[in-house]
Amino acid sequence: MSGIKSRVLRIGEMGEFAFIRSIQDGSHFSPEGLIKGIGDDCAVIGPYQDRVFLITTDLLVEDIHFIWDRISPVDLGQKAVAVNLSDIAAMGGIPRHLFLSLAIPPAMGVETLHSFYQGIKAMCERYDTNVLGGDTSASPDGLTINVTAIGEARGDEVLFRSGAKAGDKIYLTGTLGDSAAGLRLIKEEFSAPAPLAAVLKEAHNRPQPQVEAGRVIAQSGLATAMIDVSDGVLSDLGHVCGASGVGGILFESALPISNSLKALAEINNFNPYELALSGGEDYQLLFTVPREDAGQFETIFQENSSSPIYCLGEITGEEGIKIVRPGGVREEVKVEGFDHFSGR
Amino acid sequence: MSGIKSRVLRIGEMGEFAFIRSIQDGSHFSPEGLIKGIGDDCAVIGPYQDRVFLITTDLLVEDIHFIWDRISPVDLGQKAVAVNLSDIAAMGGIPRHLFLSLAIPPAMGVETLHSFYQGIKAMCERYDTNVLGGDTSASPDGLTINVTAIGEARGDEVLFRSGAKAGDKIYLTGTLGDSAAGLRLIKEEFSAPAPLAAVLKEAHNRPQPQVEAGRVIAQSGLATAMIDVSDGVLSDLGHVCGASGVGGILFESALPISNSLKALAEINNFNPYELALSGGEDYQLLFTVPREDAGQFETIFQENSSSPIYCLGEITGEEGIKIVRPGGVREEVKVEGFDHFSGR
Numbered sequence: 001m002s003g004i005k006s007r008v009l010r011i012g013e014m015g016e017f018a019f020i021r022s023i024q025d026g027s028h029f030s031p032e033g034l035i036k037g038i039g040d041d042c043a044v045i046g047p048y049q050d051r052v053f054l055i056t057t058d059l060l061v062e063d064i065h066f067i068w069d070r071i072s073p074v075d076l077g078q079k080a081v082a083v084n085l086s087d088i089a090a091m092g093g094i095p096r097h098l099f100l101s102l103a104i105p106p107a108m109g110v111e112t113l114h115s116f117y118q119g120i121k122a123m124c125e126r127y128d129t130n131v132l133g134g135d136t137s138a139s140p141d142g143l144t145i146n147v148t149a150i151g152e153a154r155g156d157e158v159l160f161r162s163g164a165k166a167g168d169k170i171y172l173t174g175t176l177g178d179s180a181a182g183l184r185l186i187k188e189e190f191s192a193p194a195p196l197a198a199v200l201k202e203a204h205n206r207p208q209p210q211v212e213a214g215r216v217i218a219q220s221g222l223a224t225a226m227i228d229v230s231d232g233v234l235s236d237l238g239h240v241c242g243a244s245g246v247g248g249i250l251f252e253s254a255l256p257i258s259n260s261l262k263a264l265a266e267i268n269n270f271n272p273y274e275l276a277l278s279g280g281e282d283y284q285l286l287f288t289v290p291r292e293d294a295g296q297f298e299t300i301f302q303e304n305s306s307s308p309i310y311c312l313g314e315i316t317g318e319e320g321i322k323i324v325r326p327g328g329v330r331e332e333v334k335v336e337g338f339d340h341f342s343g344r
Numbered sequence: 345m346s347g348i349k350s351r352v353l354r355i356g357e358m359g360e361f362a363f364i365r366s367i368q369d370g371s372h373f374s375p376e377g378l379i380k381g382i383g384d385d386c387a388v389i390g391p392y393q394d395r396v397f398l399i400t401t402d403l404l405v406e407d408i409h410f411i412w413d414r415i416s417p418v419d420l421g422q423k424a425v426a427v428n429l430s431d432i433a434a435m436g437g438i439p440r441h442l443f444l445s446l447a448i449p450p451a452m453g454v455e456t457l458h459s460f461y462q463g464i465k466a467m468c469e470r471y472d473t474n475v476l477g478g479d480t481s482a483s484p485d486g487l488t489i490n491v492t493a494i495g496e497a498r499g500d501e502v503l504f505r506s507g508a509k510a511g512d513k514i515y516l517t518g519t520l521g522d523s524a525a526g527l528r529l530i531k532e533e534f535s536a537p538a539p540l541a542a543v544l545k546e547a548h549n550r551p552q553p554q555v556e557a558g559r560v561i562a563q564s565g566l567a568t569a570m571i572d573v574s575d576g577v578l579s580d581l582g583h584v585c586g587a588s589g590v591g592g593i594l595f596e597s598a599l600p601i602s603n604s605l606k607a608l609a610e611i612n613n614f615n616p617y618e619l620a621l622s623g624g625e626d627y628q629l630l631f632t633v634p635r636e637d638a639g640q641f642e643t644i645f646q647e648n649s650s651s652p653i654y655c656l657g658e659i660t661g662e663e664g665i666k667i668v669r670p671g672g673v674r675e676e677v678k679v680e681g682f683d684h685f686s687g688r
Binding site for chain 2: 008033
């Protein structure tokens with residue numbers, strides 16, 4: 001029987017996205033009270049009176065999503081909450097409740113765990129979110145964290161990825177690329193003077209969910225689609241366009257770049273716009289507003305939110321994402337999300 | 345500086361329950377709309393109109409909660425759902441939605457993962473529960489599963505652990521010890537003829553959440569407290585008594601023991617009542633009913649549920665759990681839950 005072996009397809013070869021597609025069909029057995037299942041920042045259930053619930057869950061695995069040498073326990077706790085609240089913000093919701101599951105290596109120090117938990121509590125307190133429970137277990141290996149967050153919104157305010165229409169303007173609530181730059185500084189791939197490095201590392205390790213801005217955008221009644229920028233602006237605009245059956249044009253010169261990132265780019269001789277386009281974990285909100293409502297929207301937003309907003313481009317009827325380079329050249333870009341299994 | 349070292353307290357030394365107590369205080373920042381936080385089978389939020397939501401989450405870690413040699417992928421998927429639905433059943437709720445997070449070793453076979461997922465779907469379909477999403481990641485080590493389940497109930501039907509009163513009768517929906525016996529057969533600590541072994545192993549690997557019985561108990565309006573038996577009947581009765589500020593008496597001769605367990609005990613020469621008292625993962629419902637309502641309750645239950653019920657004993661005003669042995673001797677028992685860190 002030499003050389004004959006049954007071939008086992010491993011998940012690392014199949015890829016994360018193909019696997020998720022292969023399982024997500026046929027999982028809704030009771031559609032009553034279900035507004036949105038898999039495929040947006042949160043699932044949406046309801047309505048109950050005029051309200052709906054937004055639910056999201058995120059898994060953080062040691063050595064995959066975080067490395068202890070690169071983040072403090074308190075920052076890790078804050079970030080574990082922030083990335084979930086960002087998903088609720090991305091649909092226009094108000095965070096309410098949070099559940100925390102921890103698989104903990106028995107050798108982990110109690111002080112480390114308490115600092116982590118202080119980070120969880122600090123972020124929850126800032127956003128009036130209750131820690132309602134969870135589960136705790138030993139882990140034979142590293143720390144694994146699962147957070148499930150529940151938010152609320154009025155049913156008629158919720159923004160999905162799927163509502164963008166040709167002609168809509170594309171907006172963003174903050175600058176791009178700071179978090180990706182911070183990660184490269186943490187990994188010592190870039191260098192910078194200490195004060196500059198601190199600002200950018202903080203952008204990576206202490207993201208803030210844009211809950212207030214998300215509420216203003218949702219309550220304006222004028223936005224058509226929204227997402228949080230976690231995979232990178234190109235990838236996340238790609239998600240909006242894919243769900244909406246449209247395309248998008250981004251103007252490179254319109255991408256908001258912080259002075260810190262510009263300074264780092266000069267020191268390290270790289271193009272900050274490339275990092276802004278592909279770097280992830282910005283946790284800003286990307287959203288769309290019909291061109292004819294844009295003036296009214298900007299007025300409402302500036303009166304009610306302390307966030308900046310930037311117009312990056314517009315939605316087109318033709319599928320695919322294009323970038324207009326500073327010289328006016330249009331480039332079609334291929335968009336793929338990060339695959340946790342292949343590391344690509 | 346020889347021999348001087350700062351002493352780090354490790355979580356394995358502190359213990360799981362002490363750690364949970366140390367973190368659960370001061371985590372409720374916005375009490376509006378919150379009925380029950382940490383400390384019952386589910387958190388309870390609401391009410392919305394006349395309804396409340398029941399939310400529970402469970403973490404299953406490879407080599408801590410399951411070992412691949414001992415359970416098939418489809419059974420593991422079913423069990424991951426069942427243990428969460430059991431928590432919803434334990435408060436009288438109807439399961440509605442489920443979120444699944446998986447940290448997957450890249451070398452894991454796609455077929456294994458699909459079988460696991462078929463188990464998830466089969467159990468969800470049986471209980472009309474939607475799989476609404478979750479998160480998927482690579483794992484550097486074993487498989488880690490986190491399930492969050494959401495159920496619903498009428499606000500006035502929900503049963504907590506904390507409502508038991510002196511004089512209440514203690515009931516249970518099924519037999520005890522089959523699952524613990526099955527685990528010992530799987531671990532080859534007991535032996536039995538194949539058909540007998542199969543029945544008991546199935547009790548361990550394919551628990552069924554008692555959703556229908558839980559609904560009947562809750563809707564009767566007569567029960568005062570409820571819990572699912574996951575840690576073992578002594579430990580879980582201890583949770584009810586602790587939350588209610590009461591004690592309990594169990595009559596050993598009243599403990600329901602299956603004919604399969606009796607047969608196994610004869611073959612392997614052990615006392616099945618000891619296994620029934622301390623063995624966990626029965627996933628039957630333990631609940632209390634005032635003595636004066638017991639007759640009416642039993643009639644309602646038998647007319648509306650296909651489950652058996654057994655009366656095990658009664659709630660007392662004096663704290664602590666006592667067992668009345670067949671000869672009439674009363675023994676006080678010390679009750680502790682399983683500590684995942686110490687393995688005790």
